[in-house]
Amino acid sequence: MAKVVERRKLNFWEELYLPAIVDGLGRTFRQMFKPEITLQYPEQRPVIADDYRGAPGLVKDEEGREKCVSCQLCEYICPPKAIVIEPGEVSEETSYDYSGIEKAPQEFYIDMLRCIYCGYCEEICPEQAIFMTGEYELNASTRQELVFDKARLYKLGGTRPGLLKKWKHKDDGLAAEEH
Amino acid sequence: MNVFDIAASLAKIIILTHTTLILAMYMPWVERKVSAWIQDRVGPNRVGYAGLLQPIADTFKFIFKEDVVPGHVNKTLFVLAPCFAVIPSLFILAVIPFGPAVQVMGQSVDLVIADLGVGILFVFAFSGLAVYGIVFAGWASNSKYPMLGGVRASAQMISYEICLGLSVVGIFMGAESLRMLDIVQQQIDGSWNIFTQPLGFLIFAIAAFAETNRLPFDLPEAETELVAGYHTEYSSIKFTMFFAGEYAAMFVFAALVTVLFLGGWDLPFMDSASFAAMGNWGALLGFAVFLVKSFMFLLLYVWVRFTLPRFRFDQLMNLGWKVLLPLALVNILITGFLNLP
Numbered sequence: 001m002a003k004v005v006e007r008r009k010l011n012f013w014e015e016l017y018l019p020a021i022v023d024g025l026g027r028t029f030r031q032m033f034k035p036e037i038t039l040q041y042p043e044q045r046p047v048i049a050d051d052y053r054g055a056p057g058l059v060k061d062e063e064g065r066e067k068c069v070s071c072q073l074c075e076y077i078c079p080p081k082a083i084v085i086e087p088g089e090v091s092e093e094t095s096y097d098y099s100g101i102e103k104a105p106q107e108f109y110i111d112m113l114r115c116i117y118c119g120y121c122e123e124i125c126p127e128q129a130i131f132m133t134g135e136y137e138l139n140a141s142t143r144q145e146l147v148f149d150k151a152r153l154y155k156l157g158g159t160r161p162g163l164l165k166k167w168k169h170k171d172d173g174l175a176a177e178e179h
Numbered sequence: 180m181n182v183f184d185i186a187a188s189l190a191k192i193i194i195l196t197h198t199t200l201i202l203a204m205y206m207p208w209v210e211r212k213v214s215a216w217i218q219d220r221v222g223p224n225r226v227g228y229a230g231l232l233q234p235i236a237d238t239f240k241f242i243f244k245e246d247v248v249p250g251h252v253n254k255t256l257f258v259l260a261p262c263f264a265v266i267p268s269l270f271i272l273a274v275i276p277f278g279p280a281v282q283v284m285g286q287s288v289d290l291v292i293a294d295l296g297v298g299i300l301f302v303f304a305f306s307g308l309a310v311y312g313i314v315f316a317g318w319a320s321n322s323k324y325p326m327l328g329g330v331r332a333s334a335q336m337i338s339y340e341i342c343l344g345l346s347v348v349g350i351f352m353g354a355e356s357l358r359m360l361d362i363v364q365q366q367i368d369g370s371w372n373i374f375t376q377p378l379g380f381l382i383f384a385i386a387a388f389a390e391t392n393r394l395p396f397d398l399p400e401a402e403t404e405l406v407a408g409y410h411t412e413y414s415s416i417k418f419t420m421f422f423a424g425e426y427a428a429m430f431v432f433a434a435l436v437t438v439l440f441l442g443g444w445d446l447p448f449m450d451s452a453s454f455a456a457m458g459n460w461g462a463l464l465g466f467a468v469f470l471v472k473s474f475m476f477l478l479l480y481v482w483v484r485f486t487l488p489r490f491r492f493d494q495l496m497n498l499g500w501k502v503l504l505p506l507a508l509v510n511i512l513i514t515g516f517l518n519l520p
Contacts, residue, residue, distance in 0.1 A: 021487065028486040032216040040221070 048134040053117045055135040056110055057157030058150070059128075064159070067129035070105040074121035074130055082114035083121065108150040112138050131157055183286065191292050195272050198470070203426035204234045206477060213481045238419070246415035249320075256319035261417045264312030264424030267305040268431045274298045275434045276359050278444050278466035279454045290462065291360060298359040299351065302435065303344055306390060309428060310336040313392075313399055313409045316421070320412040328408030331492065332392065332399035338499035339389035339396075345507035346382035349514035350439055363443035367451055371442040378510045380440045382503050384479075387432040389499070392425065394484040398492060433476035437469060441476075444469040 013019050039046060048054070061067055070087035088106035121130045133156055140146045148156070208223060208230065215222030223230030248257060278290035295301050310333055317329015350372050351357050354365040366372055373380045389396040400408030410421045437443060444454075444465030454461040490498070 024486045025482060028217045028482060031219065032213070034219055036215075036221050037219050038221045 052134050053119045053132040055112055055133055055138055055156060056115065056121055056130055057133045058108060058153040059131055059157040059160040060154060062159060062161040066104055067127050068105050068108065069101060069127055070103045071126065073124045073126065077120045077124045079118060079120065080114040080116050082111045084109040105150060108153055110148050110153060112146045112148060113143060131160065133157060187283065187288050188292060191290065195277060195292060196269060199272060199427055199430050202430050203423050204238065206426040206429065208234050210481045213478065214485045217485045241419040242416055244415040246417065249412055251321045252412065253319040253321060256315045260312050260316035260319055261413070261420030263315055264421050265427060267309040268424060268427040270305045271302050271431045274301050274359055275438055276363055276443060277469050278462050279451070281459050281462040289360060290466065294358070294360060297357050299347060299357045303340070307340055312424060316409040316413070322412060324405045324411045325409045328399040328405050332409060335389055335396065335398060335495060338496060339386045342382055342499060342503040342507050343386040343390060345511065346379045346386060347439055348511050349376045349379045352514050352518060359438055363438055366442040367445045371440065373440040376440065378506060382507050382510065383436065383440065385503060387436065388483065391428045391432055393429065393480055395487040395490050396495060397489060398495060401489060429477060429480055430473065433473040436476050437472040441472045
């Protein structure tokens with residue numbers, strides 16, 4: 001059954017509406033002298049939270065080694081299929097010791113136009129090699145420019161110290177075997 | 180009419196139309212700034228200092244935009260409508276006195292382009308014409324939203340024109356003249372009409388909002404219901420004409436309020452003699468006072484726009500016919516009784 005809402009009858013002053021209008025004008029007038037909350041965007045930047053999900057980037061460890069072993073789990077999980085990895089063997093000419101790791105991505109593409117910033121790649125990566133960065137300004141004049149290659153992804157991700165010490169453990173393991 | 184009169188008229192026409200058009204150009208800037216302050220924003224601040232060059236940038240943008248004339252429109256009326264939106268407001272300017280008389284080459288020149296004996300009637304004749312621009316636009320566009328906007332505009336204008344006319348009857352009952360200069364003179368000698376005719380002022384102000392299609396009475400263009408109302412199909416310079424027409428009409432009505440209710444160029448502590456004593460500087464001061472008063476009323480337009488929501492159409496009609504019209508008649512009656520000899 002419908003509920004009947006009793007409407008209070010307006011008194012004379014309320015029916016005039018003028019007091020309410022004057023009250024409203026007073027409110028907007030006071031509002032004029034309050035400080036602006038506008039962020040002058042290109043000059044001022046918003047504070048980006050640590051767990052902000054911006055464009056995904058690849059990271060290196062504190063010794064400058066690639067962490068990605070091209071297992072392609074991120075490529076597999078990526079809902080919009082934005083990630084394309086060309087796996088390959090670790091190149092011989094690197095200055096650092098790979099200590100038993102055999103695979104590294106030859107190329108690593110993320111199409112930022114396809115990426116939906118879901119963060120699944122970061123979540124699934126067993127090597128903690130891919131992270132959502134704070135980068136949110138993605139613009140270009142062609143579609144091709146927004147397909148980021150490996151070099152650009154490493155530039156975006158930078159280095160992250162204090163993560164899983166996979167290389168370290170591998171090194172220790174090898175050393176122990178040799179002894 | 181000799182060469183001097185023609186030169187004086189031309190000078191007055193140039194000064195007043197340019198003042199109006201520049202104000203019409205800068206009113207959107209003022210409106211955007213004030214609305215920004217009310218909403219805790221900054222407003223235009225990129226083009227020039229504090230965004231002061233924004234109107235110029237906008238004008239150029241509009242000029243260089245593609246002027247789309249849809250295939251289904253009535254071409255003649257479609258082109259005529261924007262002209263009809265601008266011209267009536269500029270006509271009304273002709274009878275508005277904008278300052279005390281100036282002395283040029285030994286002759287006294289009244290600062291009014293056409294000193295008509297039927298000043299106020301002329302104003303109402305031409306403000307009634309303004310609705311044609313909107314109705315033509317609505318009809319010529321040959322599509323539903325402009326049509327609805329045009330129909331609303333005509334109904335609204337007819338209703339509020341009557342209240343507008345009746346609200347000033349009290350004034351010329353007091354001044355015993357329809358001539359604008361007489362009305363100002365009467366206020367300089369006595370007190371401003373806003374004090375002697377507060378009810379008339381209230382009705383005139385509300386009707387002026389409706390006449391210029393400003394919120395809370397902007398039903399002809401009501402973005403939320405009618406896309407953009409009567410100018411939905413317009414683009415580029417034709418759209419700019421509607422825009423300029425609206426702001427020019429706002430200034431004209433602000434000037435009318437100044438002349439009819441706020442004492443024109445009168446200042447409380449000065450009379451005609453003290454203005455005359457200052458010579459042409461007095462005239463300049465008078466013109467400045469007139470502009471400041473008009474600008475205050477323009478600010479009221481903006482302030483109200485960002486305070487009140489839009490009326491529903493039946494509320495609009497109720498207010499016009501059942502509230503303002505009887506009030507205006509009561510106002511005439513009261514004025515009549517108070518002015519009994």
